[in-house]
Amino acid sequence: MDKSVKIEVKHLNFYYGNFKALEDITLDFYANEVLSLIGPSGCGKSTFLRCLNRMNDLISISRVEGNILLDGLDIYDPSVDVVMLRSRIGMVFQKPNPFPKTIFENVAYGLRVNGIKDKGLIENRVEESLKLAAIWNEVKDRMHESALGLSGGQQQRLCIARALAVEPEILLMDEPCSALDPIATQKIEELIHQLKKSFTIIIVTHNMQQAARVSDITAFFYMGKLIEVGKTNTIFTRPNLKQTEDYITGRFG
Amino acid sequence: MSNKRRITERTMHTLFFVVASASIVMLFMIMIFLFMEGIPIFDEVSVKDFIFGKYWYPTSEPPDFGILSLIVASLAVTLLSALISIPLGILTAIYIAEIASKKVSEIIKPMVELLAALPSVVIGFFGMVLVAPFLQNVFDIPTGLNLFNASLMLAFMSVPTICSLSEDAIHSVPNSLREASLALGATHLETILKVVLPASLSGISTAVILGMSRAIGETMVVLMVAGGAAFIPESIFDPVRPMPASIASEMAEAPFRSAHYHALFATGIVLFIFTFLFNIVADHIAYKYKQVGEATL
Numbered sequence: 001m002d003k004s005v006k007i008e009v010k011h012l013n014f015y016y017g018n019f020k021a022l023e024d025i026t027l028d029f030y031a032n033e034v035l036s037l038i039g040p041s042g043c044g045k046s047t048f049l050r051c052l053n054r055m056n057d058l059i060s061i062s063r064v065e066g067n068i069l070l071d072g073l074d075i076y077d078p079s080v081d082v083v084m085l086r087s088r089i090g091m092v093f094q095k096p097n098p099f100p101k102t103i104f105e106n107v108a109y110g111l112r113v114n115g116i117k118d119k120g121l122i123e124n125r126v127e128e129s130l131k132l133a134a135i136w137n138e139v140k141d142r143m144h145e146s147a148l149g150l151s152g153g154q155q156q157r158l159c160i161a162r163a164l165a166v167e168p169e170i171l172l173m174d175e176p177c178s179a180l181d182p183i184a185t186q187k188i189e190e191l192i193h194q195l196k197k198s199f200t201i202i203i204v205t206h207n208m209q210q211a212a213r214v215s216d217i218t219a220f221f222y223m224g225k226l227i228e229v230g231k232t233n234t235i236f237t238r239p240n241l242k243q244t245e246d247y248i249t250g251r252f253g
Numbered sequence: 254m255s256n257k258r259r260i261t262e263r264t265m266h267t268l269f270f271v272v273a274s275a276s277i278v279m280l281f282m283i284m285i286f287l288f289m290e291g292i293p294i295f296d297e298v299s300v301k302d303f304i305f306g307k308y309w310y311p312t313s314e315p316p317d318f319g320i321l322s323l324i325v326a327s328l329a330v331t332l333l334s335a336l337i338s339i340p341l342g343i344l345t346a347i348y349i350a351e352i353a354s355k356k357v358s359e360i361i362k363p364m365v366e367l368l369a370a371l372p373s374v375v376i377g378f379f380g381m382v383l384v385a386p387f388l389q390n391v392f393d394i395p396t397g398l399n400l401f402n403a404s405l406m407l408a409f410m411s412v413p414t415i416c417s418l419s420e421d422a423i424h425s426v427p428n429s430l431r432e433a434s435l436a437l438g439a440t441h442l443e444t445i446l447k448v449v450l451p452a453s454l455s456g457i458s459t460a461v462i463l464g465m466s467r468a469i470g471e472t473m474v475v476l477m478v479a480g481g482a483a484f485i486p487e488s489i490f491d492p493v494r495p496m497p498a499s500i501a502s503e504m505a506e507a508p509f510r511s512a513h514y515h516a517l518f519a520t521g522i523v524l525f526i527f528t529f530l531f532n533i534v535a536d537h538i539a540y541k542y543k544q545v546g547e548a549t550l
Contacts (some may be wrong), residue, residue: 053436060354087438095430100452110437159433166437239320 006031006170006200007052012066014044014051018210023045023224025066029170029171034192034201036211036232039221040247045204046094047171052202053089054082070170080104087114090163090199096155098147098162103139106147106158108203110166123163127143132192133161160191164199171195173203210246212236217234220244279375287525290519293510294318303519309483309494311513318516322485323334324523325473326400326493330479331469333404334411338468341408344413349362349416350423362420369413371546380406383477394490396480401489403479407471410498411464418463422456423449466531470524472497496524501515 005027014022020141021243029035029233037045048054054075056062066076075085087110098106107126116122126143130136132205135157147158158177163171177185190216192201212232219229220243227243228235228244239245271384294303306319345365349358383395384405393518426449434444450457480492483499506515 035475055432055436058435060433083438083440086436089436091432093429093433093436095429097427097433099430099448109434111366112438113434113437113439113443113447162433162437 008069035217036215043221044224091167102145129161129165294515327495335405337408338411346419373473380478392427407468415464418460423451462535
C-alpha cells in the first residue's frame, strides 16, 4: 500500500517553563489516515496536538526542541509564516466555540481573513463546508441567525465546518466530542469517516471506544512520553507493552 | 438553644436589610428634595420656556430663566470630550488587554486607574494654569478657558473609566474565541478587530456611557476651565457655562427660595435626568448584549 507521510515529528521536546511536558516524541502521520492520541489526563496529548499548528506559541513561557516537518518543511523554522501554517492545519476544540456571529459569518470568517472577497465564492464554500460537516440541512433556513442558538452538537459540527471552509490539509481535533451527548458524538464520528477521504485527521480522545471506532492508527501517551503507537486494531487487541494494555483495559488512568 | 440561634439569624437579616436600604432611602430623599425645590420655578416660567429659552439672566429685572445655552454647553462639552476619550480609552484598553506583555499591562493598568484618583480640582487647576495659556497662545484666541479646554480636561477624567471597564470587557472574552480565530489563520490584529472587539462590544458601550455620564455631571473642572459664559457656543474655542458649573457658582448667591434658587434646582433636575438616562442606557446595553459568546451546553 502506498502511503505518504504528511507530518514527521522528530525527537520533539516541549517545555512549559522548566516543566518538560513532552519528551522525545517521534511519530509519523500519514495522509488520509485518522490517528488518535490516547492517554490519561495531563499526559501531554493535547499539548502535542497544539504543537502541530503552533498554538502553543501563544504561551509565552513555552519552548520547543526537535523538528516537526509538514511535507518535509520544518514548521518551527523562523522563516515559516505561522498564519499561513494555521490555514493549512485546521483545528476543532474540546468545547464548541462558535463566534458570537451568525451561522453564515462563522463559516465565512476563515475565508475572509484569508483574503477571499468574492461573495459568490464565499457563499459556495460556506454551503459546501456545511454540507461536508453534515449540518447543512439543519441550518440552511437559519443562516443569518446567531450561531449561539444552536445545540451543543450542532455548534461543534459548525466549528468543524468553519475549520473545513479554509480547505486545510490536516484537521486537528482536541476531544471534539467530550462535551457532546452520544447522538451528537455518533454524528461527529460518522463525519470523521467521511472526512478522512480528503484530510489527514489527528484526534485526541479520552474515549477508548471512540479511538477504536474512528482511527486507523492509535498512539498511547503517558507522562509526556509516547509509549506505543501502532495500527488501532493491534493496539486494542494485542498491544506490545503491558502499560498500554493496562490503560486500554481500564486497569489504570 | 435553637430559639436563640433563630433570633440571632433574624436580627442579622434585619440589620443587613436596614443597612442595604440606607443608600436607597438616601437616593429617594435627595430626589424628593431636588424635585420639591425645583418644581416651583415652573410657576414663573413654563417648562418649554425654561428648557428652550436662550437667555439665562437670573438676576436681571425681570429675570430670564432659559437654560438652553447651559444644556447645549453641557452636551457640547460631553460630546467633544467623548470624541477624545473614547478612542483614547478603548485603544488603551486594547493595548493593555491584547497587545502588551503581562508585565507591562500590570504596570499600565493601575497607572491609568490612578488617573481617576486625581481630584477634579487638581485637573481643573492644571487646565486653568497650564492648558489655558497654552491654548490662548497657540490658537490666538481671547481666552483659553473654553469649551475645548473643558472637554480636554473632562476627557482625562473619563479615560480611566472607559479604559478600565473596556479592559475588563475585553479580558472577559473567552480565550477559546481567540484560539478559534488564530487557528483559522487569522492574524493577531484580525482576531482583535473581528472577534474580540465585537464580542466585548456591550461591555465597551457600557464603559463609554458611564465615562460620558461622569463627564456630564462633573462640576469642578467645568467650573474652573469652561469659561462660564452662558451663550450657545459657535466654535469649540468659545467659553461656555455647563449646567453643573452654573449651579455651583450661583447657588451661594441665590436668595433662599427665590425664583433663582428654584431655577437652579430645576437645572439640577434636568442634569439628573440626563445622567439617569445615561445610566439606564448603559444598563440596558449591558443586559441586552450580555452574552459574550462561549458556547454553553
